[in-house]
Amino acid sequence: xxxxQVTPPPAWYRKLSLDTVRKxxxxxxxxxxxxxxxxxxxxxxxxxxxxxxxVLVSAVAMAVILRAQLRSHVSxxxxxxxxxxxxxxxVVSVGAFSTAVTLHGFIATxxxxxxxxxxxxxxxxxxxHLTLNTLATAALLQGxxxxxxVTQELAxxxxxxxxxxxxxxxxxxxxxxxxxxxxxxxxxxxxxxxDNTPQIYASIEVLATFTVRSKNAAATTVxxxxxxxxxxxxxxxxxxxxxxxxxxxxxxxxxxxxxxHILLVNTPRDYxxxxxxxxxxxxxxxxxxxxxxxxxxQTLEDLYxxxxxxxxxVNFDSLVEIIDxxxxxxxxxxxxxxxxxxxxxxxxxxxxLEFARERYSxxxxxxxxxxxxxxxxxxxxxxxxxxxxxxNYQSILKAAQSAVQTNIGQDNLTKLANRQLDTLHAWSxxxxxxxxxxxxSATYSMGAxxxxxxxxxxxxxxxxxxxxxxxxxxxx
Numbered sequence: 001x002x003x004x005q006v007t008p009p010p011a012w013y014r015k016l017s018l019d020t021v022r023k024x025x026x027x028x029x030x031x032x033x034x035x036x037x038x039x040x041x042x043x044x045x046x047x048x049x050x051x052x053x054x055v056l057v058s059a060v061a062m063a064v065i066l067r068a069q070l071r072s073h074v075s076x077x078x079x080x081x082x083x084x085x086x087x088x089x090x091v092v093s094v095g096a097f098s099t100a101v102t103l104h105g106f107i108a109t110x111x112x113x114x115x116x117x118x119x120x121x122x123x124x125x126x127x128x129h130l131t132l133n134t135l136a137t138a139a140l141l142q143g144x145x146x147x148x149x150v151t152q153e154l155a156x157x158x159x160x161x162x163x164x165x166x167x168x169x170x171x172x173x174x175x176x177x178x179x180x181x182x183x184x185x186x187x188x189x190x191x192x193x194x195d196n197t198p199q200i201y202a203s204i205e206v207l208a209t210f211t212v213r214s215k216n217a218a219a220t221t222v223x224x225x226x227x228x229x230x231x232x233x234x235x236x237x238x239x240x241x242x243x244x245x246x247x248x249x250x251x252x253x254x255x256x257x258x259x260x261h262i263l264l265v266n267t268p269r270d271y272x273x274x275x276x277x278x279x280x281x282x283x284x285x286x287x288x289x290x291x292x293x294x295x296x297x298q299t300l301e302d303l304y305x306x307x308x309x310x311x312x313x314v315n316f317d318s319l320v321e322i323i324d325x326x327x328x329x330x331x332x333x334x335x336x337x338x339x340x341x342x343x344x345x346x347x348x349x350x351x352x353l354e355f356a357r358e359r360y361s362x363x364x365x366x367x368x369x370x371x372x373x374x375x376x377x378x379x380x381x382x383x384x385x386x387x388x389x390x391x392n393y394q395s396i397l398k399a400a401q402s403a404v405q406t407n408i409g410q411d412n413l414t415k416l417a418n419r420q421l422d423t424l425h426a427w428s429x430x431x432x433x434x435x436x437x438x439x440x441s442a443t444y445s446m447g448a449x450x451x452x453x454x455x456x457x458x459x460x461x462x463x464x465x466x467x468x469x470x471x472x473x474x475x476x
């Protein structure tokens with residue numbers, strides 16, 4: 001029986017001593033350390049005074065470690081320990097680098113995009129059997145935030161002459177009465193027509209669709225180290241958070257970083273208000289979102305007599321993803337309804353969404369829904385106040401990255417994070433809501449057709465105004 005010949009290891013392997021492995025790993029660990037420090041400095045997420053201490057202490061420690069690692073010959077036992085130390089430095093450095101990259105990516109991604117892309121449809125009555133080439137007129141909404149872009153794109157589709165109408169109701173009436181051959185409606189306008197005039201919606205057909213890209217306003221320069229008002233807009237849609245849609249949730253977060261206090265002011269979606277820049281007939285607050293987030297923001301500025309420069313947009317997808325990433329939250333319910341009981345309920349994202357959207361189970365309807373939405377926001381803030389959540393920050397940021405959009409610039413977001421890390425103070429939250437009386441009335445967007453609205457109770461609005469003023473000034 002012949003003895004099996006063992007192939008000797010290659011020459012480079014025979015020359016690779018334990019000392020050489022130690023030195024190579026030491027140089028790799030040093031390189032990763034430098035990359036991590038550069039990333040942390042560039043991101044500016046850690047408060048300056050802590051960053052300076054971190055860099056100085058870690059640099060001295062790294063120099064001592066590197067000096068020991070680069071000695072020519074040490075014992076086998078010491079080699080093993082030094083190699084393990086290099087691996088530890090490498091793992092910590094990779095973790096720090098990953099943290100910096102994740103934070104930078106999150107802050108950059110949630111920024112308001114430079115441009116908004118929106119889909120428009122050219123529609124006509126089915127029984128007229130019109131085509132793009134036979135259209136004589138096309139009704140457009142005057143004041144549409146993408147009006148110039150829509151007009152240019154329309155000219156590429158049809159020879160129809162654009163005709164402007166003051167509001168959506170006038171446009172739909174002109175289309176239905178055959179005063180206009182066609183209408184040009186965004187996806188948000190189409191949803192409003194479907195929900196408010198279903199008969200007209202069923203009578204129209206889409207002749208063509210196109211997308212337009214319009215430039216957004218520049219990011220706000222509000223100083224978030226001082227008290228400010230943030231508009232939280234919950235849009236009535238699933239999918240991309242940048243979608244223009246009705247504002248189903250309209251909440252102000254009055255944030256005072258100096259007292260670590262937040263006042264949440266809920267305004268019901270059906271509140272009957274004067275849309276900013278319009279005269280005459282008022283409208284439901286939710287319809288303001290049809291004309292872009294700035295219309296909603298400015299309308300609330302008019303209602304409460306305060307400056308609202310910053311906003312954050314979330315949609316129904318956002319709630320599910322963020323709360324699931326946090327491992328669920330505890331919300332308080334005032335009533336037994338569906339699968340919820342009075343008192344504390346621990347919910348995942350799907351159940352939190354159900355909790356926040358329900359209104360038909362309550363005699364107070366949308367009023368109670370607004371309170372429940374505030375409870376969900378309170379629960380999220382309470383969960384984030386728990387330092388243990390820092391261990392799960394990457395999952396939370398990943399979920400929020402595609403679910404949140406804000407016009408607060410990167411520098412200001414970094415400044416806000418710096419201050420929180422510097423103080424580590426928990427935030428207190430107070431919630432209030434304005435009230436009103438249910439009625440049916442004509443609206444600016446949908447014309448004479450009577451719709452359910454909530455006529456404001458001015459006393460509750462005045463109380464909210466005073467609360468906003470007191471919070472901004474740091475008064476209890």
